[in-house]
Amino acid sequence: FSYAGFEMQRKQYEKPLIALLNVELELKAEKENAEVRVDNVQEYQSIVDAEWKILYEKLDHVHKSGAKVVLSKLPIGDVATQYFADRDMFCAGRVPDEDLKRTLKACGGSIQTTCQNLASNVLGSCEKFEEIQIGGERYNLFTGCPQARTCTMILRGGAEQFIEETERSLHDAIMIVRRAMKNDAVVAGGGAIEMELSKYLRDYSRSIAGKEQLMISAMAKALEIIPRQLCDNAGFDATNILNKLRQSHAEGALWSGVNIMKEDICDNFEGFVWEPAVVKINAITAASEATCLILSVDETIKNPKSGGDAPGGPGMGRGRGRPM
Numbered sequence: 101f102s103y104a105g106f107e108m109q110r111k112q113y114e115k116p117l118i119a120l121l122n123v124e125l126e127l128k129a130e131k132e133n134a135e136v137r138v139d140n141v142q143e144y145q146s147i148v149d150a151e152w153k154i155l156y157e158k159l160d161h162v163h164k165s166g167a168k169v170v171l172s173k174l175p176i177g178d179v180a181t182q183y184f185a186d187r188d189m190f191c192a193g194r195v196p197d198e199d200l201k202r203t204l205k206a207c208g209g210s211i212q213t214t215c216q217n218l219a220s221n222v223l224g225s226c227e228k229f230e231e232i233q234i235g236g237e238r239y240n241l242f243t244g245c246p247q248a249r250t251c252t253m254i255l256r257g258g259a260e261q262f263i264e265e266t267e268r269s270l271h272d273a274i275m276i277v278r279r280a281m282k283n284d285a286v287v288a289g290g291g292a293i294e295m296e297l298s299k300y301l302r303d304y305s306r307s308i309a310g311k312e313q314l315m316i317s318a319m320a321k322a323l324e325i326i327p328r329q330l331c332d333n334a335g336f337d338a339t340n341i342l343n344k345l346r347q348s349h350a351e352g353a354l355w356s357g358v359n360i361m362k363e364d365i366c367d368n369f370e371g372f373v374w375e376p377a378v379v380k381i382n383a384i385t386a387a388s389e390a391t392c393l394i395l396s397v398d399e400t401i402k403n404p405k406s407g408g409d410a411p412g413g414p415g416m417g418r419g420r421g422r423p424m
Contacts, residue, residue: 126177
């Protein structure tokens with residue numbers, strides 16, 4: 101935003117038409133290998149006038165199209181910026197190709213490589229366009245886009261690590277919602293389903309007489325790690341919460357889980373703490389396969405550390421490769 105005319109442009113429009121261009125709207129410098137020979141000042145002036153005429157013809161075509169917002173992948177110079185500002189139009193040059201294509205998909209229209217014939221069918225539109233400042237950055241917001249199927253989230257924080265962690269958490273949450281929409285079977289989260297599975301396996305193990313009873317009991321105990329870890333992360337007394345959960349599930353409370361907000365237990369299904377059932381199935385399946393893989397290893401081979409301290413190492417012979 102280095103041009104003076106930019107600050108004169110209006111920063112908010114209602115239902116504007118949007119022109120998406122791949123056109124350079126500035127006086128183009130001659131190529132390094134270009135050569136123009138003139139005999140007098142009038143010929144030189146005619147060349148300069150032709151350059152200005154070409155530029156103003158482009159600007160007139162854009163203005164007559166009715167567009168109020170002009171976005172270009174190529175530079176928009178100071179003359180064009182002032183021209184648009186005088187005619188109550190907003191412009192932005194050097195727009196990244198990715199942003200231009202996203203605007204195209206959301207607002208409609210098409211990217212034009214010429215300023216001729218800018219009809220309404222090649223122009224995009226939205227309900228509201230505005231430029232706002234968030235922190236130290238300026239953002240152009242298109243709201244009410246007719247073809248938009250996405251939205252933009254702006255993440256801000258004090259350090260890069262916080263931003264990355266927030267982005268990962270947000271991505272996980274979005275993927276969970278996406279998975280829940282594709283698979284309509286859900287279970288209560290917050291350790292509720294793990295405690296119920298643990299109770300079921302512990303009861304089932306008592307009906308088995310062989311060594312399998314120990315294996316099933318161990319798996320039932322392992323499932324309690326999830327609610328225990330939730331309590332540890334929240335700073336709760338894990339032993340106290342787990343005792344309450346065991347009692348609650350023994351009394352038939354199927355969806356009783358950890359309540360992070362009140363440091364207690366509650367019905368997480370009623371509290372809308374849900375998880376897709378397919379996620380839990382995949383997690384338990386993967387954990388079981390990993391356990392079987394580890395248990396199938398009956399022997400490990402360790403490579404002894406090599407060094408000069410071992411017998412027959414450097415400095416132990418008599419020279420020329422002869423043994424001691």
